Amino acid sequence: MSDPQLPPAAMYIAGAWHTADETFPVHNPADGTLLAELPVARPEDLDLALAATADGFATWRRTQPWERSRVLRRIADGIRAQAERFALIMTLDQGKPLAQSMGEVLASADQFDWYADEARRVYGRTVEGRDAGTRIFVSREPVGPVAAFATWNFPALLGVRKIAPALAAGCSVVLMAPAEAPLCSLLIAEIAHEAGLPAGALNVVSGDGPMISRHLIASDVIRKVSLTGSVPVGAELLRLAADGIKSVSMELGGHAPVLVFADADAERAGRLCARTKFRNAGQVCISPSRFLVHEDVAEAFTEAFVAETREISLGDGRDPATDMGPLTTARRLAGVHALVEDAVANGATVLAGGGPADLPGGHFYLPTVLSGVDDDMRVMAEEPFGPVAPISTFKTFEEAVTRANATPFGLAGFVFTEDLTTAFRAAEELETGMVGVNEMTIATAEAPFGGVKQSGFGREGGTEGVQDYTIAKYVNLRLRSA
Structure with missing residues (x-):
């Protein structure tokens, strides 16, 4: 079996690939062979990613839902078109058998497919006013730029469960690639770039997880934090998010x-x-x-x-x-x-x-x-x-x-x-x-995924998944007197 073409050994920021002086190794867990040397993000790299995601949000939130839907569908098609390459990279990166990797790749494409539809179905509502001159409207708006953290056991799907609904809602994303199996995150960025996702709508950084999470979450740019990981990591990110009063979704451990x-x-x-x-x-x-x-x-x-x-x-x-x-x-x-x-x-x-x-x-x-x-x-x-x-x-x-x-636990x-x-x-x-x-x-993709108790809160998948990346805005309008 020939080795696949790996994605660039770089971070994806503002629609371009960025390297750094310091790197860390990525090994195949089956035999210990070196797969790649990926950059360790510096604070200035993260500041560049934050600026990019702020600009990306300004552009992407104003992109009409039907166009967002078309881009997400192209990403789904791109994943399927490269499914064999994607699955082999995942097996090299994380270790699971090829058939299971292929299942995860196709499930990742399903997420983009599902949220391509949900992008057009982020509904608001009207509420009857208390008098003839009052109109009440409730709309759903994107919450803002998202800092996304996903662990290594499903190195494509867990990140995609955050990226796809966030993009569907009109948010931009900075994703931290899991250090133990980071290559799939970079491949997702590569495919999204080819699908025409605007620069800054998705950014992928790599390196020291605690430093990256602290730096991103402390920024005023980030308005939502989403994690799939362990309970201790979840507790730490909750503490960090509390300082900035940021919206949080947590999919944590299970038993x-x-x-x-x-x-x-x-x-x-x-x-x-x-x-x-x-x-x-x-x-x-x-x-x-x-x-x-x-x-x-x-x-x-x-x-x-x-x-x-x-x-x-x-x-x-x-x-x-x-x-x-x-x-x-x-x-x-x-x-x-x-x-x-x-x-x-x-x-x-x-x-x-x-x-x-x-x-x-x-x-x-x-x-x-x-x-x-x-x-x-x-x-x-x-x-x-x-x-x-x-x-x-x-x-x-x-x-x-x-x-x-x-x-x-209660997952x-x-x-x-x-x-x-x-x-x-x-x-x-x-x-x-x-x-x-x-x-x-x-x-x-079509059903909500998430837990209770220490297994977290918020849902990924289904209609509920996109709602977690929106806020409700209420408008009370007084008509001019007849």
Whole structure:
């Protein structure tokens, strides 16, 4: 397989590519090879990006919605036209298998497609006045320039979930490319440039994350902050945004419970849960991560789950035979193994995996299944963000829901049952922003994505996604007396 043409090893500011004296390396997590050296933004680079996004906003907000729609559609078409190149760059950059990279690339195109339509449907309303001479109007205006921060596990989609609705609303964006997997952010900028997006409407910077976030958020230019990342990072950006009274959206960590009730098809649920759990090596914010199974079907579920796990092939994501690639960073590898070691030390049993894989060069961890876990173990309380699946049992509906809700996270939850009453009750009582019932592929452009509690607030996707980048303006008009 030939190497793809990488995007420019530069920042994208004001419609042009910019380098810097200092750089940082980007490595392939499967074999450690050097892919690129990207610039570390200096304060003056960030000031240039802020000036560009201010100018871009002045232009883009006045671009008519139908024209904004056409540009977004061209970006979607451009992503699809370069899907094979895009997917291979993603696999080199982040490590996931090519088929999963292709799925993410096409999902990114879907976001631009969806918001190309939503750009024309940012509706206001009229309100009846209290007398014959009063007219009341409410319009939706773009909130202003956006500072967007997205993490590395979905290096295209997470940034696009911010860029597409922001542009649809008429906002401009400064995106910080995630240092662990930055190349996809640059490729998005390249495609947007080719699609005719005006200079400054999208800017992409790279380098020292804490410095970049502090500098951007402190600027009076930025009027909204959007983050997909961890709870600690979210808390820090909230503090920074509070100083400037800036609008904020947060999509933070998750620890998704899976409730498998006694009437579920336990074998089907076990195999589906295993396939979903180990997608992207478990590095998914809505990945199922706590499996609470009714004691009557626990044996059948666990046997199916373990059998499916043992069929997973580890390797370089460029190999079509690979089902699961490496973890993206050495830090993630160590973190996952620490959770497994803690569980085993406190009485859990390893049914599959249990440690780093004996593969050269990369951050590979065996897909791991644990039984005999209890809720006091770290793996049941901390977001694993890796290929480890703890299975526990329950006796009653009330126990299952109580335990499912007993974490500070509330992003997604999953339910397996054939009973409609159980399905509705569980979906309503789970303290999460999203629920999948007998289904685990729930993220889609046309539906709102987001959480509650420490998993954040605001929504990406659906009609709700574009609303988060607008403000309501109210006008009260007094007619001239007849």
